[in-house]
Amino acid sequence: MSEQTLLPDDWDVPDSFRQRLGTEIGRQRLMVADQQLLLVLHAPPAANDNTRKGRLFWRDVLGEWSSSEPSEGSQTIQSHLENYEAVIDELDRLEDAATTADRYFQILERLMPLERSSIHLYEVLQEARKECPECREIIDFRDRAYVIKRTAELLLAATRNSMKLIVVRRSEEHAKASHKMAVAAHRLNILAAFFFPIITVTAILGLDMPRVLQIVGIQLTPDTAAKVVPLMFIVLVLCCMGIGWQLMRLINRPPRKR
16 A cells, blocks of 8 residues: 555556545545546444545446455445445344334444445445446446445434334333322322321320320319210310311312412
8 A cells, every 4th residue: 555545556547546535535435537437435334433444446447346455346346335235234133123222322323324324325326327327337336325325214214213212102101100109199198197187296295195184284083084084085086187187188179270
């Protein structure tokens, strides 16, 4: 490889190709000069890959293909297209097996750059088709690239829709769970409101009614206390339950319309 260009040194290409191609691959594009074609393409990108691996395909005046990859002849571009097809098939299988939003997100990380690259691949081959309308193999390459591009677009749309559906389902499940928790909390609040007066009175006065009467200065004989204390206890409990019932109604009362 030359130090000034990515083109192999043994390629007898027009000087304009070497002048226009620097040390970085750049975008996918087509170069035409002296009835020769140079396709600057990208290998299938990986997820979170900020750099693109370039692949160069040169068609000379005689219609022979050369590649910066090991293969030779028209098989070079066919192998390039097969790489894209293999990656898309793999992602398609992963999409079928995915069941969580995280899995779909991982697929999207690989699929989005692949879809963009396949679009540019098709555009380059379509431009090459216009430059060499009589070349049947370029037509086949272009048509095959279109299928790759369209498949990637459909797979990307399907993956996004599936991930959105998963997210919506999860949101609905969370909403139902939150509603159940809110209902349970409301019921607990009602129970707390009902028993709050009893608990409060018990905490303040206790359940030893004779002692409570002594504290407030009421002295009862044992016989009288045996008759009065149970009655007072029942009255106290009923009063507390009545207050608790009013608190329950207050909690359940709908808000007033403004």
